[in-house]
Amino acid sequence: SQKIEQNSEALxxxxxxxxxxxxxxxxxxxxxxxxxxxxxxxxxxFLLLIRENEKEKRKERLKVTFDTTLKQxxxxxxxxxxxxxxxxxxxxxxxxxxxxxxxxxGTQLKVEL
Amino acid sequence: SAVISQxxxxxxxxxxxxxxxxxxxDSQVTMMFWYRQQPGQSLTLIATANQxxxxxxxxxxxxxxxxxxxxxxxxxxxxVSNMSPEDSSIYLCxxxxxxxxLDTQYFGPGTRLTVL
Numbered sequence: 736s737q738k739i740e741q742n743s744e745a746l747x748x749x750x751x752x753x754x755x756x757x758x759x760x761x762x763x764x765x766x767x768x769x770x771x772x773x774x775x776x777x778x779x780x781f782l783l784l785i786r787e788n789e790k791e792k793r794k795e796r797l798k799v800t801f802d803t804t805l806k807q808x809x810x811x812x813x814x815x816x817x818x819x820x821x822x823x824x825x826x827x828x829x830x831x832x833x834x835x836x837x838x839x840x841g842t843q844l845k846v847e848l
Numbered sequence: 849s850a851v852i853s854q855x856x857x858x859x860x861x862x863x864x865x866x867x868x869x870x871x872x873x874d875s876q877v878t879m880m881f882w883y884r885q886q887p888g889q890s891l892t893l894i895a896t897a898n899q900x901x902x903x904x905x906x907x908x909x910x911x912x913x914x915x916x917x918x919x920x921x922x923x924x925x926x927x928v929s930n931m932s933p934e935d936s937s938i939y940l941c942x943x944x945x946x947x948x949x950l951d952t953q954y955f956g957p958g959t960r961l962t963v964l
Contacts, residue, residue, distance in 0.1 A: 769952065778852075778940050778955025779891070824890060835906075836953060838891040 738762070739839040741825060747845045748815055756810040756842045758825030765827040768801055768808050773822045773841065782823075783810075815846045850875050850943055852956035860962045861931055868927045869959045871941035876921035878944075881953065882914070885938040894939075897924050931963045 739760045748754050758768070767786045771779035785792040785801045785808065792799045798811040812819050822843045826836040851874040861867050871880065879898055883891040895916055897903045903916040917925045928935050938960050942953040 776958070776960075778942070778958050779953075781952050781954065784952060835893060835896065837893070840890045 739825060739827065739837055741823075741839040741842045743840055743842070745843040745845060747847060750816060750846055750848050752815055754812040754815050754819070754844055754846070756823050756844065758808040758810065758839050760806050760827065760839075763806075763827070764803065768799075768825060768827045769836070770797075770799055770808075770810050771824045771826060771838075773824060779824055779838075812844075815844075817846045817848060820845045850877065850945055850954045852941065852943060852954060854939075854941060854956040854959050856959055857957065858960040858962075860964060862964055863932055865931055866927055866929045867931065867961060868925050869939050869941075869961075871924045871926070871956055873922045873943050875945070878921070880918065880924045881942045881944070882916065882924075882926045883940045883942065885940060885958070887937070891940065894926070928961065931961075933963045935961065936963045937961055 741758050746754060767784055769784045770782045772782055773779040783792055783794055783797060783799045785799045787803050789801060796813045800809045808825055810823060822841045824841045825839040828835055853872045855870045859867055881896055882894040884894055885891050893906050894909045894914055895903045895905045897916045897918040899918050899921050905911060913929050915927045924941060926939060938958045940955050940958045942955045944953050
């Protein structure tokens, strides 16, 4: 079956360091992959989209890579801040038909002073 | 982006009753989605609700249990029927804004439902 896996263990890092989160998927070749941020008690917020023909995408302190051979995306937050503490979700359309996102399990990030 | 509101923000309900959740968007959108997020879990798509057509349900979700209305381009409701404690979850609506990129979705704040 198709799976999207993220590290279920919470990630604790010190302020100023780079946080790296992983998203692995199986049995599918998505045209793109998305990353969302979710704070407690709120809906997910879109952060970045990376297409299959893009190796890397950046937005301010955020960087996403997409390796379609490894079936993996890495999400980096550089110079992390306590305000970056949240759960980060990857999502992709596993049907190929568009419009239906399947979300990963999410990784909780905590940035400590 | 879109501003999406949901009502109620939370509710505690008795087993066997039904709850209707409202989703309001500040702009006209074609595609709206309803998700469930169970405690400690990720989001699971319940159904896609397009204006002018019947909602399309994902595997494991049926219309009798989760009837959806989509009367216009800015509003939708999801009803959780004949509730049981297993329905305790956060229910989220989302929209896809046309012309804003591939399948990028904007989410409401969610409705936290507890069934006793």
